[in-house]
Amino acid sequence: MSQGSILGLGLLVASVFLFIDSFECTEYSPPSTQGELPYMTSNVEEVSGKSFDYIVVGGGTLGCPLAATLSEKFSVLVVERGGSPYGNPFLDREYYGYPLIQADEFSSVAQQFTPSDGNPKNITVLLNATVKNIIFHNNSKANETRAHGIRFIKSDGSTNQTYEAYLNEAKNLGSSGDVILSAGALGSPQILLLSGIGPGRDLKNFDIPVVLDLEGVGEGIQDNPSIAVVFDTSPQIQQGEPPQVAGIANDFKFFIEGVVVWTSFNSTGNRIAAKIALPVSKGKLKLNSTDPRRNPFVTFNYLAEEEDLEQCVNMVQLLRRVAGSESVTVFLGHHSQSNLNSSSNQLRQFCKQNVKTFYHNHGGCIVGSVVDHEYRVSGVKGLRVIDSSTFTESPGTNPMATVLMLGRYQGIKLLRERENCLPID
Template identity: 35%
Template sequence: MFSGMWFLHIVAAISLGIFFCIASSSAEQAPYPSFAKDAKLAPPVMYYDYIVIGGGTSGCALAATLSQGGAKVLVLERGGLPYGNPNITNIGGFPATLADTSPTSASQLFLSTDGVFNHRARVLGGGSSINAGFYTRASSDYVVAAGWNPRLVNESYEWVEKKVVFQPPMLSWQSAVRDGLLEAGILPYNGFTLEHLPGTKVGGTIFDQNGHRHTAADLLEYADPTNISVYLRATVYQILFRTTLAGQKPKAYGVYLRDSNGIRHMAYLNNGPMNEIILSSGALGSPQLLMLSGIGPAQQLKAQGIKVILDQPNMGQGMSDNPMNAVFIPSPLPVELSLIQVVGITKVGSFIEAASGFFELVWAHRMAQQVPMVENQTGHPSTIPFSESMQGAMPGPDPYRYADIQAGVILEKIAGPFSTGHLELQSRDPNDNPRVTFNYFKDPRDLQRCVQGLEIVRQVVESRPLSSFRYPFATMQSLMNMMLTFPINLRPKHVTATYSLEQFCVDTVMTIWHYHGGCQVGRVVDQDYKVIGVDSLRVIDGSTFYNSPGTNPQATVMMLGRYMGQRILQDRNPH
């Protein structure tokens, strides 16, 4: 019952995220067919007041808001629609979306140089179309530190929440974890709330009562259809700058893109002092495209044969990914199918979350097939060939076809984090992943937080409320020992007789997809998110963050798109 087969089954699932299965509904059409079209239908030359590069978590909210103010808005999204794809629109398809490694999939796999698997979105709605759905606001301290207007922040959150946020159910497993957190002293209990409050709470979700996903793409329903165009499968290769007058700042005036047939199109800004190009391509895409366009560390750009428009050594710096570690608890009792609903916001700088249900191994199968290709892209020097480690862990002619396993998972995520890394170009092709280093646990404060967080996880695992969902011999140490047996990442393992929580943190670190940085405020953009040193260009997305907001950033990234859209319109129409 407590075999490696079931454990690997679960480990493979957490390496891509948590999900539960709900019957798929029928395919849907886009709710705004008049303005969302394939880029193959785009004219060779286009003119707009705003060009938003990236129809993701921030970009959709931003573009919808700008269109409401009367401006002509163009959105260029390299992926397709989330609608009509049951793997995206229904929770049951969550693992299949991340397991899809085709060139047109909604999720693009990348492997950091740290040896940790990660994904970046390639679909309208961005990360909100492929994530686990948890929704919670940033703390009031975060809002103050960012210099945002609290009133406008709250209004912007509410604008998002009316369209895409729901209260999740609380069944047996999630309730037990909630009560276990309270027994472990993660107090007070704040009930259901979207606010970031110390203690234990139930957060929001972008999945409705039928398990149907509502993404940032739904926010485009707010748009004025006469003022917006969205072109899908439109890959931007370069932002264009004018630098004709000596001493004048380079000024962004257009972009060049290609459709899925490789046909070139040009998009230009209309004449006007307020018109801008706005990057909302995420923590990987925004710094990558700026470097491809000639803004970045001069030496790195020259090495790629890119003309230097602005030597910006801070571009691609400050990259961070919140480290996650987890334990899995096989249950002798049935558990509901649930994604993350409960969170413990601790005093030690860790967030404790939980999920439950039946987990699949399809993702691990795809990883075994794809890692050699990904390693070639990232230059990651793995210590053990992933396919060999998979074969050693799973005997049998077809180790990927095991029955579903009934279990729960408890994970901890480090707030912040303090550790930072960097991003570098690997080619001039925007379809290629850049080379990313996150430096997990480089700052010892992150490692201390991980240890303290896992100690709280231990208390929850051993708590009375979870006793009926835990086999008597399922101790924290036994769960840790088995976790080390399987290839959840490409990092070397250090199994010893006196295995410590510190080493467990380092060896079993995973992502929870909350990476950020690369175009940070004060280093690459100013307080208005304008790119420092050039005109008519902003970055509005998670690449501008120093820390991941709240326990999940998607709420704040969507809010930021709405917030800055309002700010930009106020400047454009001050009366």
């Protein structure tokens, strides 16, 4: 499974309940050359050797609000392996939101995220750069290991030259900042492993010096199994906007959504999809290479547990009832991609053969196993993981709102701790 390649892509592609704008770390400015805003750069030389109060790895749904919040008071470097969405002819820029009945006004996340929530002079976004590992300093007198910075390389593979960026040293006995991994359930565990934090036996297989033997890194990774059934579109039905409502079944641990999809060059169909909200099957992430540009090995073990397989059968049966309901049949044609009037055993086989990802993967750096309740990596200083890799389950129908708010909340929390001169270590 490949990782994201565009800054804030999680903010660009959304359905179900939440539609939010693309990358908005600070006040919007007219795009500069190649779609980059003034605080963005793809030139690694501009960042190499410099120091910052915070380094955020990953410019996605969580990394953007986190970095923007921290930039109100501190200098922040955001390192993103992909490019900028601005100026990309393949991406549409649309503002989604909802009318508020009580206030009689239109509201969206993009409206609420104002210029005062970030200082463009304090933020640097390095694009098309992949973090190779974290730099650690070992203080033998204090008996502690602390994150000091990061090593990174160009994402395009044009060179293997390594560059470095650092955290500013603490001043006046205050607390220094952190390297914060917000690279997602696939990226953050991989970076920890490449940095020497993880199961020691696995690290030694790649000749990676062990900084911290931490068994939980890469463990417990999950994805929400999904089943989708495509029906013919009724001739009088035209393609509409993306769905803004999802049906949540109270008696089941899954939810249903519908969307119009292209089935061929000149025809469309209606897809009714459902996902298991709380799967019990768990997998593992392992390194594939010491090259951070190569994706890790990930095994999600979809439907490996009997409980998940039974839930999938229940899902398909519910999809059948939904598709046959009076309010839905007016949108559907006469043919579906599969025979849903099958036996339980046939439906079990159908689930195994047609299970898909919902791209809501999570786990791998779970709270209590890899990080504490303040998202600090256990056993080292100055290093945090704040993203979906810390979750034991994917929240709600779509996790983007939770992830975005977690980034904003943790940013505010860090600001308050620094303002009150409280240690953040």
